[in-house]
Amino acid sequence: MKKLQEYRALLLLCLLVPFMHSCSVRPGAQKLIAPNILFIMSDDHGYQAISCYNGSLNQTPNIDRIAKEGIRFDQSFVTNSICSPSRAVMLTGKFSHINGQRNNGEVFDGAQLTFPKLLQEAGYQTAMIGKWHLGSDPTGFDYWSILPGQGHYYNPDFIEMGEEIRVEGYVTNLITDAGLRWLETRDRAKPFCLLLHHKAPHRCWMPDTATLNLYNDVNFTLPDNFYDQYEGREAAAMQEMHMKDFCPVYDLKMLDREGEIQGPLKEYFEYRMDRMNSAQREAWEQAYGVEIDFYKQASLEGKALLEWSYQRYLEDYLRCIASVDENIGRVLDYLEKKGLAENTLVVYTSDQGFYLGEHGWFDKRFMYEESFRTPLVMRLPSRIKKGTRDELVQNIDYAPTILELAGVDIPEEMQGESLLPILEGREKGEWRDAVYYHYYEYPGPHSVKRHYGIRTERFKLIHFYHDIDQWELYDLHSDPTEMNNLFGKETYENITDTLYKRLIDLQNQYNDTTISNI
């Protein structure tokens, strides 16, 4: 009899434990255990620098692993290609003009609804670790430890639950260490949602000492439009994010011992180097010494200087990414080791894409493909059907997707769509035919004019405004690198008209009142 009672108790426990993780989620989702969420986002990681996106520049075996065991989105876009705004969109599922975060430097209204808040209310344990860059303190997290502002690569400060601490080491490793520590000490009775947000590979691309010699012998091929002259594209001609705008000391690490190499932002870079300990500094001096000597004696000019700058830029940028990828591998290994891989949604994305020499540029902001698109791969073996998809998806979709997966109702005010049907491999059916974009940060760094626009599978129509009034039209099938502005050209009147009408529809649908006559 006692045995039977024990057996019954055990049986009851076995039946209950799987549902303990989904205790407060909506009925209907009960048959599935609420998945854990691990949302990894880096800063400025262009899809061209990810090997599973057919990038030939570098290898990213761990990001590729997420894609191979899950899903890769090939037409994934942001709504406003800049840091704080993208982060606000990701959290709220709403466009910048609705969530209020149009530019960097504005203070995020943390009182509004975000997906971590809703998950927390539904019984998840939530944490945010790494780059936050939203001005106000994080809300909706049981634990947070963020870099102040842009943060530092070496021996960075963190604000941990309101208290500033300085930690010795390299930022990408430290963010991962903190993430693993939190996973290890979390409350195991609850599902978790961890936002792990890397600073890398943000400007000024300072690699870890362990990667300083990567790519030394590689000669990267220049993009075909490296020497773009911006014909017919006024706003593109007026930007200040060209490789000729690089600061030799700050961007290209040409800080010589003698202090002879001058240039803008030199002090800014010295301040960063001053954070290093002696071993870190010595590794840097050794690694860059030869290049600095070369730079000093070669007195490069014109094309030679631009092409050398491009090589220098890519080496450091890709070294930063090597650390990001390796650290993603550490987290994936942890999930596997702890038996968490099957039921944890792993997302890898970036706050937007980046120019790696296309049009001669670095930075982001424009609605052209390299910065409008952003990498997006997801893995959840228990739910996601493996493969690649080409639906037009956008960062407004992340919050609704995660909420639906967790069995939490998606609030009306969220403007994105849940990607769950796509993740579950349902046939390509009804889906949006166009995405909307709006960038505001002008006047501002890199002088990219304000603009908004629409992109369909094939065409893109953009309007640059404020102190300029220029429309651009691209046929992405015949001109994927957007060199030929077709706006106003004969035979394109009909498509322009159709796109313009659709653009107005989208502005109405998303309540953006910035409507201009064509």
Ligand code: SGN
């Ligand atoms: C800094 C950088 C810019 C960069 C912005 C925005 N300049 O201002 O190059 O575009 O951040 O980046 S720096 O001299 O400080 O490096 S974002 O990721 O925060 O949007």
Ligand code: CA
């Ligand atoms: Ca960014």
